[in-house]
Amino acid sequence: MNFKHKYFFLFPGLFVLIGILIFPIIFVVRLSLSGWNSYNPGLDYIGLENYIRLFTDDPRFWESFFRLSFLSVTTVILQYVIGFALAHMVWKDIKFKRFFRVLFLVPMMTTPVIMTVIWRTFFHESLGPVNDMLSVFGVAPKWLTDPVIAKFTVIIVEVWQWTPFMFLLLLAGLLSLPKEPFLAAAIDGASPVRKFIYVTFPLMAPISIGAIIIRLIEASKIMDTVYVLTSGGPGTSTETSSFYIFIKGLREFQMGYAASMSFTYLIIMIISLTIIAKVLTKVLLKE
Amino acid sequence: MKTCLTAIISSLMIFSPMAYADKWSDQFPHIKATGDIPGDCSYEKMSKKNYKGKTLKINTHAIPVMGEPTALHAEQFEKLTGAKVEVTHTPAGDLYSKAMVPFQAGQAPYDVVFGFSNFINDWKRYLAPVPKKYMNSPEMKDVTKSHMGVSSWDGTMYQYPVDGDRHYLKYRKDVIDNPEMQKKYKADTGNELRVPRTWKEYAQMAKYFNDWDWDGDGEKEYGSAEVMKKDDLMFAAFFSRSVAYAKNPRTPGGFFFDLETMKPNINNPGFVEALTDWVEATKYVPPGGTNFGLGDEIGSFGGGQTLFSFSWDDAFIAAMQDDSPIKNKVGAAPLPGADKVWNRVSNSWENQYNQAPYIVWGWAVGVAKKSKVKDMAFDYLCFFSNGANHQADLAIGRFGVNPFKNSDFDPNIYINSMGWDPEIANSYTQTLLDMEKSNNRVFPLRVPGVFEFTSAVATGTSKALAGQLSPQEALDEVAKEWEAIVSRVGKKAVQDAYAVGVKMEDNKL
Numbered sequence: 056m057n058f059k060h061k062y063f064f065l066f067p068g069l070f071v072l073i074g075i076l077i078f079p080i081i082f083v084v085r086l087s088l089s090g091w092n093s094y095n096p097g098l099d100y101i102g103l104e105n106y107i108r109l110f111t112d113d114p115r116f117w118e119s120f121f122r123l124s125f126l127s128v129t130t131v132i133l134q135y136v137i138g139f140a141l142a143h144m145v146w147k148d149i150k151f152k153r154f155f156r157v158l159f160l161v162p163m164m165t166t167p168v169i170m171t172v173i174w175r176t177f178f179h180e181s182l183g184p185v186n187d188m189l190s191v192f193g194v195a196p197k198w199l200t201d202p203v204i205a206k207f208t209v210i211i212v213e214v215w216q217w218t219p220f221m222f223l224l225l226l227a228g229l230l231s232l233p234k235e236p237f238l239a240a241a242i243d244g245a246s247p248v249r250k251f252i253y254v255t256f257p258l259m260a261p262i263s264i265g266a267i268i269i270r271l272i273e274a275s276k277i278m279d280t281v282y283v284l285t286s287g288g289p290g291t292s293t294e295t296s297s298f299y300i301f302i303k304g305l306r307e308f309q310m311g312y313a314a315s316m317s318f319t320y321l322i323i324m325i326i327s328l329t330i331i332a333k334v335l336t337k338v339l340l341k342e
Numbered sequence: 343m344k345t346c347l348t349a350i351i352s353s354l355m356i357f358s359p360m361a362y363a364d365k366w367s368d369q370f371p372h373i374k375a376t377g378d379i380p381g382d383c384s385y386e387k388m389s390k391k392n393y394k395g396k397t398l399k400i401n402t403h404a405i406p407v408m409g410e411p412t413a414l415h416a417e418q419f420e421k422l423t424g425a426k427v428e429v430t431h432t433p434a435g436d437l438y439s440k441a442m443v444p445f446q447a448g449q450a451p452y453d454v455v456f457g458f459s460n461f462i463n464d465w466k467r468y469l470a471p472v473p474k475k476y477m478n479s480p481e482m483k484d485v486t487k488s489h490m491g492v493s494s495w496d497g498t499m500y501q502y503p504v505d506g507d508r509h510y511l512k513y514r515k516d517v518i519d520n521p522e523m524q525k526k527y528k529a530d531t532g533n534e535l536r537v538p539r540t541w542k543e544y545a546q547m548a549k550y551f552n553d554w555d556w557d558g559d560g561e562k563e564y565g566s567a568e569v570m571k572k573d574d575l576m577f578a579a580f581f582s583r584s585v586a587y588a589k590n591p592r593t594p595g596g597f598f599f600d601l602e603t604m605k606p607n608i609n610n611p612g613f614v615e616a617l618t619d620w621v622e623a624t625k626y627v628p629p630g631g632t633n634f635g636l637g638d639e640i641g642s643f644g645g646g647q648t649l650f651s652f653s654w655d656d657a658f659i660a661a662m663q664d665d666s667p668i669k670n671k672v673g674a675a676p677l678p679g680a681d682k683v684w685n686r687v688s689n690s691w692e693n694q695y696n697q698a699p700y701i702v703w704g705w706a707v708g709v710a711k712k713s714k715v716k717d718m719a720f721d722y723l724c725f726f727s728n729g730a731n732h733q734a735d736l737a738i739g740r741f742g743v744n745p746f747k748n749s750d751f752d753p754n755i756y757i758n759s760m761g762w763d764p765e766i767a768n769s770y771t772q773t774l775l776d777m778e779k780s781n782n783r784v785f786p787l788r789v790p791g792v793f794e795f796t797s798a799v800a801t802g803t804s805k806a807l808a809g810q811l812s813p814q815e816a817l818d819e820v821a822k823e824w825e826a827i828v829s830r831v832g833k834k835a836v837q838d839a840y841a842v843g844v845k846m847e848d849n850k851l
């Protein structure tokens with residue numbers, strides 16, 4: 056029997072893959088070699104000019120990249136810790152377990168842009184309720200107008216919005232763990248802390264690595280929160296790579312240059328996330 | 343008998359517009375204050391058009407500013423002509439790209455595109471010029487010279503005038519004109535409390551009236567509400583503060599650049615002085631004021647939170663609406679000036695008073711060249727700004743429709759149909775009219791790649807406001823970026839385009 060025709064069944068999927076992944080990437084690479092902008096639309100060829108500009112004359116891109124690294128690593132660590140704690144809590148037999156499981160997922164089910172508008176209203180320094188309440192204690196943080204505090208405001212909103220995702224993945228992981236190691240630990244008389252350190256955490260390591268990497272990929276695209284909350288300000292203190300690429304591409308319409316930044320960013324992210332995954336695997340799965 | 347007949351005919355002639363007015367305002371309550379006003383695109387005229395089976399697609403701003411009147415007039419247009427009108431609402435920051443992406447791809451998903459008047463250079467090649475029949479209409483003849491210029495490129499109109507914008511000063515009249523406050527201010531500072539003539543006076547007064555309850559409503563008030571949020575029109579606020587120091591009527595040939603050399607003026611001492619003032623202003627804005635966008639500014643001043651504000655009309659109109667706590671307690675005045683102005687030719691300060699109006703960019707709208715329903719699209723725009731709609735729109739602050747017709751400068755419009763105090767209506771119309779007459783006006787930058795230039799200003803000035811850079815360092819960075827943009831776009835292309843704006847500023851167009 057000739058099985059060669061089976062490859063025809065791959066074509067639909069292959070076409071979709073080419074259409075939504077391969078073609079856009081190739082187009083971005085080609086676009087990055089052009090000077091397409093508002094006054095010169097078209098795929099002309101300017102060689103590596105955009106890349107030379109990016110690597111030699113655009114410190115703002117690199118500043119935004121390091122800022123992004125800080126924001127994404129910080130938010131993901133916090134999301135992991137809080138998400139793990141919450142998942143661990145509802146994993147056990149507690150009252151209203153089902154209610155809490157649903158409750159903890161609510162932030163993730165809301166629309167990020169709308170929730171960020173609401174957070175912006177909360178943090179509004181003269182009209183928002185947060186400072187109104189804090190005024191009782193005589194403090195009024197500059198949530199959105201202080202370059203340092205604004206970063207933490209972005210982190211708060213991101214952590215609130217996406218911890219449920221981490222919670223969901225980790226809870227699924229906890230629910231799939233085998234019971235035997237826990238029974239053995241119980242027979243050995245291990246305390247809850249030791250049980251967590253020596254049984255739960257190591258068993259959760261593969262899932263943790265997956266969850267952290269997925270969230271790091273997502274967090275590295277942070278854009279909507281920054282766009283709505285601070286527009287990258289004050290100054291450039293909350294500007295991230297994706298927001299900067301958005302400004303150059305869709306605000307200033309420097310399509311060619313934005314494409315070169317996008318492609319560079321993609322390469323950097325692939326390399327750095329691969330390294331992070333390797334390091335995490337080495338550290339968490341050392342045994 | 344003859345006399346009787348004449349009287350009947352005369353009565354019919356006199357009252358016929360009112361008969362229309364009653365008929366149309368019953369059906370369309372939006373124009374109840376005036377009824378239909380006869381004209382080429384009046385309700386009466388539009389009702390005779392038949393666009394049944396045709397669809398008009400519009401991309402406009404989000405609701406309410408400009409988005410709400412677009413949708414309202416679309417609905418009215420549908421009822422009158424039988425057309426189907428689809429309105430898409432887009433955030434301000436994305437209006438440019440939402441039109442540019444399909445324009446550059448050779449498509450016309452929208453027949454009518456709203457944007458800002460400074461997009462004209464980038465958009466004009468994709469827009470249909472306004473046809474002669476509209477250009478010759480009485481409504482168009484009523485548009486001010488400034489706004490004809492703003493909507494046109496070298497004599498050809500590409501953007502249909504629906505709005506007129508300029509920046510001016512708004513202040514709390516109940517404080518500035520209050521004899522007790524004047525006495526107290528004099529006693530405490532040794533200075534006169536009056537409508538500020540200079541930015542330094544503005545700062546002194548704003549600081550004095552900052553962070554205490556000066557109107558006795560139990561809430562603290564502040565000095566000034568300004569658009570300081572990065573990328574949210576903030577560069578326009580900066581230019582408003584710069585014109586006094588950097589627009590010198592004795593040095594024609596460019597405010598933003600030296601037209602001959604195309605060297606940016608943006609980091610000269612005039613602009614630096616303005617940015618230094620602006621950094622100082624962060625001390626007298628409400629908490630969170632450095633993150634205020636236009637909406638926040640309107641809400642803050644219009645809600646009675648600050649003594650001063652400057653920018654577009656909206657905050658003033660909001661303050662004068664019936665539901666405002668400060669209706670008839672505000673005043674309008676020209677932007678403050680300065681006691682010195684930079685002379686970029688002699689490279690020195692001239693120690694004399696200078697004031698310059700800023701005819702800022704505003705809402706603009708065009709019809710896509712590739713649209714298949716251009717006639718209907720222009721009829722819609724003509725209907726949008728007909729006499730009745732325009733007067734009704736002017737009265738609603740959140741609509742963002744501001745005076746751009748000579749007839750708009752009649753104070754009686756505001757006194758009779760909006761209930762304004764005659765003194766305030768007079769000062770408002772006079773302020774706007776004086777700006778039209780000024781010979782020292784600054785017009786918006788309208789060159790290829792304008793967004794790159796303004797984005798660089800927003801980034802640089804916001805760094806200074808955030809304390810990341812000093813004013814001089816920030817503007818040096820902007821100047822460097824501007825030079826790079828000029829080099830990328832091509833010096834000649836920018837120079838040719840800029841020359842058109844300079845002609846307007848130098849009163850040669």
